Amino acid sequence: xxxxxxxxxxxLRKFKDKFLSKTFxxxxxxxxxxxALFSFIILIITGIFLGFLYEPSTKMVPLFGAMVPSAxxxxxxxxxxxxxxxxxxIHHWSAMIMIAAILVHLMRVYFTASYRKPxxxxxxxxxxxxxxxxGAAFTGYLLPYSNFSVTATxxxxxxxxxxxxIGDWISRLxxxxxxxxxxxxxxxxxxxxxxxxxxxxxxIGLHMLILVKQKHTEPLSNKNRKEAEGGxxxxxxxxxxxxxxxxxxxxxxxxxxxxxxxxxxxxNPIETYGPPSPGTxxxxxxxxxxxxxxxxxxxxxxxxxxxxxxxITPETIGGVIFxxxxxxxxxxxxxxxxxxxxxxxxxxxxxxxxMTSFGIGGGIFxxxxxxxxxxxxxxxxxxxxxxxxxxxxLAAWGISYTLLRLYNRKRMEGDNVR
Amino acid sequence: xxxxxxxxxxxxxxxTRRRFTLGIIIASIAGALGSLLSLLKILAPEEKGGGYVxxxxxxxxxxxxxxxxxxxxxxVSSLNIGDAVLAYPxxxxxxxxxxxxxxxxDESAYKAxxxxxxxxxxLIAYSAICTHLGCTVSWVEKQQSPDTSYTECFCHNxxxxxxxxxxxxxxxxxxxxxxxxxxx
Numbered sequence: 001x002x003x004x005x006x007x008x009x010x011x012l013r014k015f016k017d018k019f020l021s022k023t024f025x026x027x028x029x030x031x032x033x034x035x036a037l038f039s040f041i042i043l044i045i046t047g048i049f050l051g052f053l054y055e056p057s058t059k060m061v062p063l064f065g066a067m068v069p070s071a072x073x074x075x076x077x078x079x080x081x082x083x084x085x086x087x088x089x090i091h092h093w094s095a096m097i098m099i100a101a102i103l104v105h106l107m108r109v110y111f112t113a114s115y116r117k118p119x120x121x122x123x124x125x126x127x128x129x130x131x132x133x134x135g136a137a138f139t140g141y142l143l144p145y146s147n148f149s150v151t152a153t154x155x156x157x158x159x160x161x162x163x164x165x166i167g168d169w170i171s172r173l174x175x176x177x178x179x180x181x182x183x184x185x186x187x188x189x190x191x192x193x194x195x196x197x198x199x200x201x202x203x204i205g206l207h208m209l210i211l212v213k214q215k216h217t218e219p220l221s222n223k224n225r226k227e228a229e230g231g232x233x234x235x236x237x238x239x240x241x242x243x244x245x246x247x248x249x250x251x252x253x254x255x256x257x258x259x260x261x262x263x264x265x266x267x268n269p270i271e272t273y274g275p276p277s278p279g280t281x282x283x284x285x286x287x288x289x290x291x292x293x294x295x296x297x298x299x300x301x302x303x304x305x306x307x308x309x310x311x312i313t314p315e316t317i318g319g320v321i322f323x324x325x326x327x328x329x330x331x332x333x334x335x336x337x338x339x340x341x342x343x344x345x346x347x348x349x350x351x352x353x354x355m356t357s358f359g360i361g362g363g364i365f366x367x368x369x370x371x372x373x374x375x376x377x378x379x380x381x382x383x384x385x386x387x388x389x390x391x392x393x394l395a396a397w398g399i400s401y402t403l404l405r406l407y408n409r410k411r412m413e414g415d416n417v418r
Numbered sequence: 419x420x421x422x423x424x425x426x427x428x429x430x431x432x433x434t435r436r437r438f439t440l441g442i443i444i445a446s447i448a449g450a451l452g453s454l455l456s457l458l459k460i461l462a463p464e465e466k467g468g469g470y471v472x473x474x475x476x477x478x479x480x481x482x483x484x485x486x487x488x489x490x491x492x493x494v495s496s497l498n499i500g501d502a503v504l505a506y507p508x509x510x511x512x513x514x515x516x517x518x519x520x521x522x523x524d525e526s527a528y529k530a531x532x533x534x535x536x537x538x539x540x541l542i543a544y545s546a547i548c549t550h551l552g553c554t555v556s557w558v559e560k561q562q563s564p565d566t567s568y569t570e571c572f573c574h575n576x577x578x579x580x581x582x583x584x585x586x587x588x589x590x591x592x593x594x595x596x597x598x599x600x601x602x
Contacts, residue, residue, distance in 0.1 A: 151553065154551070154552045154553070155551045155552065155553065155573060157552065158550070158551040158552045159551070169458075169462050172462035172463060172464060173458065173461055173462040176461075176462075176463060177462075177463045177464070180514060181463075183463065277484065278483040278484055278504050278506070278514075278517050278546075278554060279483075279484055279504060279554045279556070280553040280554040280555075280556070280571075280572055280573065282572055296550075296551070296573075297573075301550060313550075314550060315550060315551060376572070
C-alpha cells in the first residue's frame with residue numbers, strides 16, 4: 001500500500017529494479033564491513049542522545065559540593081540518568097568495535113588480494129575511513145574532561161608539538177592554543193560531532209558507490225560455475241530480499257551483543273578517574289592507540305637529533321613518523337602488488353606466500369606493540385620488549401613464509417602428477 | 419587538449435586564447451585559496467605565557483598540589499628524608515606548567531650535576547612535567563634506602579636520575595631555584 005502510494009509519485013519501481021536486485025556474493029567474511037557500518041549507525045544514534053545532554057565547556061561549576069569543569073559535570077549527570085551510563089558505554093564500545101571491524105575487514109581484503117586493480121581507489125578510501133574513525137575516537141576521548149581525558153589528550157598534544165618545523169603551529173591549530181586551553185573542548189566537540197561524522201558519512205557513501213559500480217569480488221568457488229554458465233553477472237543472492245534480511249538480522253544481533261557487553265563490562269568510568277587533577281593517573285588508551293603508545297614506550301628516550309633545523313625527538317619518531325609510515329605502507333600495497341589483469345575473484349591466501357607471511361609478520365608486530373603498552377604490569381624492561389617485538393615479528397614472517405613455500409611446492413607437484 | 423581551435427594555430431609566438439583563459443582560472447583559484455590561508459593563522463591562537471611555560475620565580479612559596487592538605491604551605495619539617503610531594507607556587511596554580519616535585523634527601527647526598535646551590539635544607543625542586551609527553555612524573559619510594567628512591571614517568575616507564583647519583587641514565591628534568599623563602 002505505502003509502496004504503491006510512493007511509487008506513483010517517485011517512480012520507486014525503477015530504483016527497485018535497478019538497485020535492489022543487484023547480487024551480493026555470499027562468503028562468511030563479506031560481512032565484516034557491515035559490522036563497521038552498523039557500529040557507526042549505533043554510534044550516531046547514541047551520539048545524538050549524548051549530544052543533547054553534553055556541555056562543551058571547561059567553565060568550573062559546582063557538582064556535589066566540589067567545583068568541576070562543566071563538561072565533566074554534564075557527563076556525570078548523563079551517567080546518573082536512567083540508562084544514561086549504558087548509552088555512554090554503548091557509544092564507547094561501538095567505537096571500539098567499529099575500529100576493530102574496519103581493521104579485520106582491511107585484513108580480509110589484504111589477505112585475499114581484493115585490493116588489486118581495479119579496486120585501488122576503494123582500498124585508499126577504506127584506509128582513510130580507518131584513520132578518520134580513529135580521529136573520531138581521539139576527539140571523543142577529551143570530551144568527558146576527566147583526569148584520564150586530559151592526560152590522554154596532553155600526550156597527543158606533545159606528539160603534535162613534536163612534528164618537526166611546524167609542530168607548534170599544528171598543535172595550536174588542533175588544540176585551539178596550547179593545551180589545556182579553554183578553546184580545546186569546544187573545538188574537539190565541533191570536530192567530533194560535525195566535521196568527522198560528515199567526513200565519515202561522505203567517505204562511506206563513496207566507498208559503497210564504488211563498490212556498487214565495480215561489483216564485489218567473488219569467492220573462487222564461483223569461478224568455474226560462472227565460466228560454465230558463461231554469464232557476466234555476479235553469482236550470489238539479491239540485495240532484496242535475501243541480503244537485506246541477513247543484514248537486518250545481523251544488525252540486530254550486533255546491537256544485542258553491544259548492549260550486552262555495555263551492560264556488564266564497564267568502560268571509561270569517569271567517576272573513578274575524577275576531574276582533572278595534578279598528577280598522571282596510571283592509564284592506558286583504548287587498544288588501537290596502544291599500538292602508538294607501546295611504540296613510544298619502547299623507543300629510547302635520548303634518541304634526539306636535528307635534520308635541516310627540524311628537531312626529531314623520540315616523540316616525533318613514535319608519534320608522528322611511525323604512524324605515518326604505517327599508513328603509507330598500507331596505502332602503497334595495491335600499487336606494489338599488482339596482478340596480471342583485473343582481479344574479480346578473491347585469492348587464496350595460502351597461494352600467496354610472500355604477501356600472506358608479510359601480513360602475518362606485520363600483524364604480530366602491531367600486536368606486540370599493544371603488549372608493549374603493558375610492560376609496566378608485565379615487569380619487562382623496554383629494551384627486552386624491543387628485542388621480543390622485533391624477533392617475534394621476524395620469526396612469524398620467516399616461519400610462515402617457509403611453511404607456505406613448502407605447501408605451495410607440494411601443491412605444484414601434486415598438480416603436475418595429476 | 420590537442421584539437422585547438424584553428425584561429426589559435428596561426429600565432430605560435432604569443433599566448434593562445436585557451437592558455438590565457440586557463441591561466442586566469444588557475445590564478446584566480448590559487449588567489450582565492452591563498453587568501454584562505456590567513457585563516458589558518460587565526461585558527462591557531464598563540465597564548466603568551468600560557469600552556470607549558472613555567473612562571474615560577476625566586477621567592478615563590480610552595481603549597482601542596484595534591485592530597486588532603488592541598489593549598490597548605492609545605493613545611494620542611496613535615497617532610498622526611500626520601501619523601502617527595504607535588505607542589506605549586508602559591509597563587510600560580512592555574513598554570514599546569516608550574517607543578518613541581520619537591521624531594522627531600524640527605525643534604526650530603528647531592529653531587530654534581532645537581533646544582534647544589536639550588537638546594538635548601540636537603541630539599542630540591544624539579545619540574546614535575548616529563549620532558550617527553552608532558553605527563554606528571556611520580557616518585558618511586560624505596561623504604562629501606564631512601565636515597566635510592568627515584569622519579570619515574572608512567573607514560574614511558576623510564577626513570578629519571580635523582581640527585582644522589584645517576585641511577586639510570588636519563589635526561590634530567592628542569593631544576594628550579596629553591597630559595598630559602600620558598601619554604602616555611
